Amino acid sequence: MQTPPTTTVPVLRLPRGPDGLSRGFAPDGRRAPLKPVVPEIPESQESRESQEQRARATLRERYLRSLLAMVGRQVSFTLHEGVHVTAHFGATDLDVANFYVSQLQTPIGVQAEALLRCSDIVSYTFKP
Amino acid sequence: MAMRQTPLTCSGHTRPVVDLAFSGITPYGYFLISACKDGKPMLRQGDTGDWIGTFLGHKGAVWGATLNKDATKAATAAADFTAKVWDAVSGDELMTLAHKHIVKTVDFTQDSNYLLTGGQDKLLRIYDLNKPEADPKEISGHTSGIKKALWCSEDKQILSADDKTVRLWDHATMTEVKSLNFNMSVSSMEYIPEGEILVITYGRSIAFHSAVSLDPIKSFEAPATINSASLHPEKEFLVAGGEDFKLYKYDYNSGEELESYKGHFGPIHCVRFSPDGELYASGSEDGTLRLWQTVVGKTYGLWKCVLPEEDSGDLAKPKISFPETAEEELEEIASENSDSIDSSTPEVKA
Numbered sequence: 036m037q038t039p040p041t042t043t044v045p046v047l048r049l050p051r052g053p054d055g056l057s058r059g060f061a062p063d064g065r066r067a068p069l070k071p072v073v074p075e076i077p078e079s080q081e082s083r084e085s086q087e088q089r090a091r092a093t094l095r096e097r098y099l100r101s102l103l104a105m106v107g108r109q110v111s112f113t114l115h116e117g118v119h120v121t122a123h124f125g126a127t128d129l130d131v132a133n134f135y136v137s138q139l140q141t142p143i144g145v146q147a148e149a150l151l152r153c154s155d156i157v158s159y160t161f162k163p
Numbered sequence: 164m165a166m167r168q169t170p171l172t173c174s175g176h177t178r179p180v181v182d183l184a185f186s187g188i189t190p191y192g193y194f195l196i197s198a199c200k201d202g203k204p205m206l207r208q209g210d211t212g213d214w215i216g217t218f219l220g221h222k223g224a225v226w227g228a229t230l231n232k233d234a235t236k237a238a239t240a241a242a243d244f245t246a247k248v249w250d251a252v253s254g255d256e257l258m259t260l261a262h263k264h265i266v267k268t269v270d271f272t273q274d275s276n277y278l279l280t281g282g283q284d285k286l287l288r289i290y291d292l293n294k295p296e297a298d299p300k301e302i303s304g305h306t307s308g309i310k311k312a313l314w315c316s317e318d319k320q321i322l323s324a325d326d327k328t329v330r331l332w333d334h335a336t337m338t339e340v341k342s343l344n345f346n347m348s349v350s351s352m353e354y355i356p357e358g359e360i361l362v363i364t365y366g367r368s369i370a371f372h373s374a375v376s377l378d379p380i381k382s383f384e385a386p387a388t389i390n391s392a393s394l395h396p397e398k399e400f401l402v403a404g405g406e407d408f409k410l411y412k413y414d415y416n417s418g419e420e421l422e423s424y425k426g427h428f429g430p431i432h433c434v435r436f437s438p439d440g441e442l443y444a445s446g447s448e449d450g451t452l453r454l455w456q457t458v459v460g461k462t463y464g465l466w467k468c469v470l471p472e473e474d475s476g477d478l479a480k481p482k483i484s485f486p487e488t489a490e491e492e493l494e495e496i497a498s499e500n501s502d503s504i505d506s507s508t509p510e511v512k513a
Contacts, residue, residue: 044169044456046465050212053175053205059216060206060254066191129174 049129102127110136110161112151118142122149124161166460166468170426173212173452177201180446181432182227185209186234186251188438194251195437195444196237197452198228204239206230206251209437210464212444212454216254220247226282227268227311231275238278240266246280248292258295262288268311272318279321281309287323287332302337304330311352315359315374322361322374324352329363331377341377350405351391351433358398364389369403369413383418385411391433396440400457404431404445410455426453 053059105124112120122136132153139146182198186209193209204225206215223242230237230251237249242265248258264284271278278290280299285308288299305325312323320340321332329349330342347366354361359374369392370382387407394401394415404410408430412422429448436443441463446452454464462468 041165041167043167044460044466044468046169046171047467048465050171050173050207050454050465051214052173053214053217058219058254059214060252061215066252129172 052129102131104163105161108161108163110159112159113157114155115157120151122151127153168422168424168455168459169466170424170453170455171212171465173197173207173214173454174450175205175214175217176203176450176452178224178450179429179432179448180450180452181224183433183435183444183446183452184229185435185437185444186230187232189233191234193438194230194234195452196228196230196239196251197446198225198239199450200224202241202243204228204237206237206254207452210442212452212465218247218249218254218256220256220259221245223265226265229269229271231271232273233275236271236275238269238271240269240280240282242266246278246290248278248295258292260288260290260295260299265308267309268313270313272314274318277314277318279312279314281305281312281323283308285309285325287312287321289334300337302332304332304339310349313352313354315354315356315361317356320374322352322354324349324363329361329372329377331374343372343377350389353391353393353435355394355396355398357396360394360398362392362394362401364392364403364405367405369401381418383413390431391435393435393443395436395457396438402434402436402443402445402455404434404447406430408447410434410443410445422459424455427451 108124109121110124114120120139120141122139125135125137127134134151134153136151137148139149176199178200180197180199184196186194195207195209196204198204202221202223202225204218207213208215218237218239221239221241221243225239225241227240234251237251238246240246244262244264246260246262246266246269247256250257262282262284264282266280266282268281269278276292278292280288285305287302290299291297307325310324312321315322319334321334323330326348327345328342331340333340345365349363349365351364354374361372361374363370363372367385367388368382369385369389371380372378373380385403387405389403389405392401392403398415400412401415402410402412408427410424410431411420413420427447427449431445431447433446434443440457442454442456444452444454456466460468
């Protein structure tokens with residue numbers, strides 16, 4: 036990979052994608068029509084939900100940081116049918132559907148650059 | 164120091180993105196709708212690309228999608244022989260308009276009272292959205308499937324393109340006023356109300372015509388077959404993309420190629436400038452939409468210009484904010500980004 040001669044424009048974050056759970060149009064979104072006040076949900080239920088959400092957010096952040104830590108390292112992948120390959124991890128795409136790797140050691144040779152589909156990966160491991 | 168363009172990739176579609184459209188500028192900013200062969204058109208915030216919702220209901224590939232000016236309504240054209248009108252705030256389907264063949268194109272009038280549709284049955288149809296049960300008015304004349312139909316001249320005229328012709332119709336009399344013939348397939352058409360300019364792409368050509376008379380103004384040749392082009396609102400630049408997966412930016416006045424960008428992994432099917440001209444969006448066979456800055460390095464939307472002495476680990480807030488953005492929302496945006504993405508991460512092709 037060539038080093039870029041200039042810097043790339045920094046971004047605050049990437050665009051948010053679909054949540055994969057609903058069709059969106061969040062009721063509390065920017066353009067929500069004014070609704071009558073909904074009766075308050077019980078205190079304990081509300082805090083459990085927000086606790087869960089906080090836990091989800093923490094786990095997600097940890098996972099994303101683990102991906103950042105993997106960059107440039109040698110990673111061993113276990114694929115289906117007991118296949119093992121190793122490669123240098125480069126990046127993942129937004130939905131973590133593909134891993135971009137280099138120097139992929141496969142049973143039939145070394146691939147300089149490759150995309151591993153996450154659906155093909157059973158597990159992976161690396162040493163930071 | 165020159166900065167390299169960082170396109171913002173909007174994922175979510177699982178098949179090629181074949182059409183996209185921006186709304187006008189509303190008090191909530193502007194919005195973007197994308198049509199996809201996966202049958203699930205999506206609404207996004209125009210300046211960030213953030214997904215807002217998916218319009219669920221079509222049973223086939225969606226070929227065309229549009230928003231009305233204030234982004235309260237959306238319309239889609241699909242291979243399931245229907246056009247649908249949606250509430251763009253709630254995502255609910257408002258109307259299903261049955262056609263006799265694949266519908267390819269939809270366009271609202273300025274007042275959102277009428278919807279123009281066109282498709283493989285070679286008929287232009289005008290629906291009164293206040294009387295959805297009534298039969299649409301039909302205009303015949305095209306001899307091949309209609310690819311794009313647009314209102315123009317303050318909705319007094321209609322422009323429509325099929326494979327080899329572009330025709331101008333008078334709305335009141337429903338008759339053809341003029342037509343242009345091409346010996347290559349017309350791939351796209353864009354109408355610019357201010358200045359009444361029509362942008363037509365065919366083969367490697369990007370042509371500009373008067374929308375009123377269809378007289379040619381100028382045309383440029385690109386290095387590859389172009390599928391779509393868009394003219395900047397201030398008519399300084401135009402962008403175009405096509406079969407070589409690249410986006411090209413030209414100076415409209417001189418025709419000089421200013422920039423070109425690789426990044427998509429498939430042919431580009433549609434490209435449009437945002438209503439404020441600050442960015443342009445491209446939709447591709449690779450299933451993604453990408454947002455590109457018009458002025459690379461400018462702070463806008465999710466792009467933040469970092470001066471050399473600034474700490475790149477700053478919690479940064481977008482400098483542009485729309486009136487309705489609440490304080491809590493700005494905080495939410497700031498706290499989501501613990502680290503700005505810096506250039507030490509492996510190079511991703513722009």
